[in-house]
Amino acid sequence: MPSQMTNYQCPACTGPLHFDGATGRLRCDYCGSEFGVQEIEALYNEKLEQSAQAAVQQAEKEEQTAAQQVPGGEDPAWEMEQAGMKAYNCPSCGAELICDSTTAATSCPYCGNPTVLPGQFHGMLKPDFILPFKLDKEAAKRALRDFYKGKKLLPRAFSNENHIEEIKGVYVPFWLFDGQGDADIRFKATNVRSYREGDYQVTVTDFYDLRRAGTVNFSRIPVDGSRKMPDAHMDAIEPFDYSELKPFSTAYMPGFLAERYDVDANECAERAKLRATNTTEQMIASTATGYATCSPVAKQVRLRQGGVRYVMLPVWLLSTRWNGKSFLFAMNGQTGKLIGDLPVSKGRYWGWFGGIAGSLAAILTAALLLFF
Amino acid sequence: MRKKLIALLLLCTAFCLCCNYTAAAETGLGYVTDQAGILSDEQEQALTETAEALTQRYGVSFYIVTVQDYRDYNAAGVDKCAEGLYSYYDLGSGPDRDGVLLLLSMSDRDYSLTTYGFFADYCFGDPNKNLVEAAFLDNFRNNDWMGGFGDYLSQCDDVMATAAQHHLSKDSEPCSYNGIAYPNKTYVYGDLRESAEPVKMPLGMKLLIGIGAPCLIALIVCSTFKAQMKTAKLRTTAEEYVVPGSMALRASDDRFVNRSVTRVPIPKNDSSGRGGFSGGGSGGFHSHTGKF
Numbered sequence: 040m041p042s043q044m045t046n047y048q049c050p051a052c053t054g055p056l057h058f059d060g061a062t063g064r065l066r067c068d069y070c071g072s073e074f075g076v077q078e079i080e081a082l083y084n085e086k087l088e089q090s091a092q093a094a095v096q097q098a099e100k101e102e103q104t105a106a107q108q109v110p111g112g113e114d115p116a117w118e119m120e121q122a123g124m125k126a127y128n129c130p131s132c133g134a135e136l137i138c139d140s141t142t143a144a145t146s147c148p149y150c151g152n153p154t155v156l157p158g159q160f161h162g163m164l165k166p167d168f169i170l171p172f173k174l175d176k177e178a179a180k181r182a183l184r185d186f187y188k189g190k191k192l193l194p195r196a197f198s199n200e201n202h203i204e205e206i207k208g209v210y211v212p213f214w215l216f217d218g219q220g221d222a223d224i225r226f227k228a229t230n231v232r233s234y235r236e237g238d239y240q241v242t243v244t245d246f247y248d249l250r251r252a253g254t255v256n257f258s259r260i261p262v263d264g265s266r267k268m269p270d271a272h273m274d275a276i277e278p279f280d281y282s283e284l285k286p287f288s289t290a291y292m293p294g295f296l297a298e299r300y301d302v303d304a305n306e307c308a309e310r311a312k313l314r315a316t317n318t319t320e321q322m323i324a325s326t327a328t329g330y331a332t333c334s335p336v337a338k339q340v341r342l343r344q345g346g347v348r349y350v351m352l353p354v355w356l357l358s359t360r361w362n363g364k365s366f367l368f369a370m371n372g373q374t375g376k377l378i379g380d381l382p383v384s385k386g387r388y389w390g391w392f393g394g395i396a397g398s399l400a401a402i403l404t405a406a407l408l409l410f411f
Numbered sequence: 412m413r414k415k416l417i418a419l420l421l422l423c424t425a426f427c428l429c430c431n432y433t434a435a436a437e438t439g440l441g442y443v444t445d446q447a448g449i450l451s452d453e454q455e456q457a458l459t460e461t462a463e464a465l466t467q468r469y470g471v472s473f474y475i476v477t478v479q480d481y482r483d484y485n486a487a488g489v490d491k492c493a494e495g496l497y498s499y500y501d502l503g504s505g506p507d508r509d510g511v512l513l514l515l516s517m518s519d520r521d522y523s524l525t526t527y528g529f530f531a532d533y534c535f536g537d538p539n540k541n542l543v544e545a546a547f548l549d550n551f552r553n554n555d556w557m558g559g560f561g562d563y564l565s566q567c568d569d570v571m572a573t574a575a576q577h578h579l580s581k582d583s584e585p586c587s588y589n590g591i592a593y594p595n596k597t598y599v600y601g602d603l604r605e606s607a608e609p610v611k612m613p614l615g616m617k618l619l620i621g622i623g624a625p626c627l628i629a630l631i632v633c634s635t636f637k638a639q640m641k642t643a644k645l646r647t648t649a650e651e652y653v654v655p656g657s658m659a660l661r662a663s664d665d666r667f668v669n670r671s672v673t674r675v676p677i678p679k680n681d682s683s684g685r686g687g688f689s690g691g692g693s694g695g696f697h698s699h700t701g702k703f
Contacts, residue, residue: 191636223662239674246668256657260649274646314649321648322658369643378642388633396622396629404621411612 047079047153047293048131055131055152057294060172060353060372065290076290083290129154141265144210144289144297153293160289164299165349168284171291172208172353172372179206179355179370182377186368191391194384197361204365205358208372210292210351211268212300215259215281216311217345220319223252224338228330249327255319259348262307264300268354270310272369275378279352279371287351297351304347316340440476440500442466447477447517449556458557461564469571471531472503472510475560481516481523489516490698493523497696503528511535513563515551515703522551525698532697534574540699542566551703559703 047056047065054069056079064073127136129147136154138145143159146152160166174182180203187198226249233242259281263273285291320340327333353372358365361382368379442462443455450458462473474497478484481492493514497503503510509528516522524544526535535543546566550559 190639192633192640228665235677236674238677240677242673242675244671244673246670248664248666248668250662250664251660252662253658253660255659256654257649257652258654260652269643271643271645275643277646278651311649314646315652318648318650318653321650322653323660326660326663380643381640383637383640388637391636392629392633394629395632396625399625399628400622403625404617407612407617407621411617 047083047155047290050074050079050082055293057153058171058291060175063171065293076285076288080288080290127154127156139298141267141298141301142296143299144292144295146294146296153295155289155292155297159297159299160287166212166287166351167348168350169210169287169291170279170281170284170350170352170373172295173283174355174370174372174375176206176208176355178375179208179357179377182370182375183357183368186377186379187381190381192383192387193381194361194387197359197382197384202359203357204360205356207356208295209354209356210295210297211273211354212264212298213261213273213350213352214264214300214304214307214311215261215348215350216257216304216308216315217259217347218257218311218315219343219345220255220257220315220340221253221343222255222316222319222323222338222340223250224320224323224327224335224340225250226324226327226333226335228327228333230329231331247330249330249333251323251326253323253326255315255322257315257318260311260314261350261352262310264302264304264307264349265298266301267298269367269369272367272378273354276354276369276371276374276376279373283373284350295353300349304349308344308347312342312344315342440474440496440502442473443475443560445475445477447479447515449477449515449517450560454557454560458560458564461561465564465568465571466504469575470504470509471528471534471571473564473567474502474510474512475563476512477515477517477556479516480518481514481521488700489514489521489523490525490696490700492516493525493698494527494696497525497527503531505530507531511567513547513560520551520702521700522703523698523700525696527696532695534570535697537699539570543570544699544701548701548703 048054049056049067049070049072051072052067052070054067056065056067056074058064058076059066059073062073064075065079066073125138125140125142127138128134129136129149129152131152131154132147132149134147134149136145136147138156141159142156144153144155147154183203187193190198228247228249230245230247231242233240235241261273261277261279263270319342320338324335355370355372355377357368357370357379359368360366364382366379366381368377370377441459443450443459445455458475462475466472476493476496478492481489485492485495493512496514497510497512502508502512505528507528507530509531510526511531512523512525512527514523514525524540526532526540543563543566546562547559550556550562
């Protein structure tokens, strides 16, 4: 059964509103009016609460209906739930939208109006903070074009065709972990000095046992909480500037997609722990200086986990297709850092290899034959 | 009293040595000095002319000295005697006083083949000294003095001629001795006789270096290019998220455990000569000694 959804409409003309990252305000596509986030929030707060309540009631109703029916029966809502999908009605045109169960913000494919599914951020699912987009779609396209530049092994056809199959701004759910790394490491170290004494070369080696123990505090290590997002891409676009975090509001979402988390904090904590313990070990070990050699012989590194925050961070996702393969690029929607794996042209690879090796070989061989 | 006696003895020994060298000096020390009297005047004259010609041609002096007993001059050894004579008479040619001296001591049939000066040492490495020794020893063992000295000079001529063909140089700086120019060329110490050509890198090695090294460089460059194509990587550290100044050490112990000391003798550059003793030489002398 379809459930409730909200779209932000212009108070002046009821046209759809989009969040404009450059100005940090909501802008009407039709009349050009701009509104502050807080202004729209206040306007829509009541509406959102009603929508959320409606969503909860709808969910309860669905549960009751599902309980009365035999699982695996012919109820379409139940089948969609099983498939991880949900159905909503667009508040603008009334069309039925089928979304992933984790989708929190999207746009109607019929009328194009950006819509927010408030039930996705209700109660425990509500993020603590949101980092609004600062860069728009054009900036993402430009960044991709710039990204191609200087890549000597990129196939010419790939960069020339440059057809972006899809580009979307997504608020990706992240968990931010605080914690304190604690390391206790023992090392074996040596210092060596050598000098001449008469007809003998004397080498003196001093052996030491070292111990370093200490703590390092970490603040807001991000780990993405969405299974759809490739972890390598999300890691590589770090860091984000957390000083611009805002208290969460769905008013920042119109015009972008959003997902609620589907990997919980406990599961994500393992990755944060790994990163923190590695850095703790490195930092504590870096204090063992002044020795010719120093190698760890025993270590105990652990992380005392602190607070966890649930935030939505802005990411532009750009996908292209070439030679039957998909290539996904991710850009930090705040800083503009773009990453992604590019195809390697074998022809160019061997061309460069042959060119460098051939020219150097010609010069070097000629020199060797002439002078040695 | 005992110290005074030792000092007096040392003084007397020094005086005697000085007198002995002085006695030899009075008789002069030409290219050929036959104190032992084993050569006729004609033979001495012929050998002198040959040695003088070689000296003028190559810029390295060649000497022949015979004594009855080297101990009359220096009891420390036949090589020390030869070195003493060389120094005392200020022998040799050119700024480095390059020269080769063959000393025969007849009483115990000892000989010393001594070289001095960079260029002479360079040309007469151990292998070439062995060649020269091989040339004269059989004659001397048969008491063929003239034949032995003739072969000595002849072999020296060969060695120097080969050196000239190889355009020897000192420390990669072109040098010239008595009009013979020696531009930069590779030279392996003591290897003149074995190789008629300058020592060259084998062709296989040249090709290996000429092709292998560029391929390796190209591989490194292309790998760098390839690495630029893959930028999506998982992070394993979190240094950006360290709270500034938050690192606190609660234990920092450095404990000395023990010390090991190894003493390795420094190898000397001496090498043994065939049929005799090769000494690194004091004061720049290099000698081969033995019996004939």
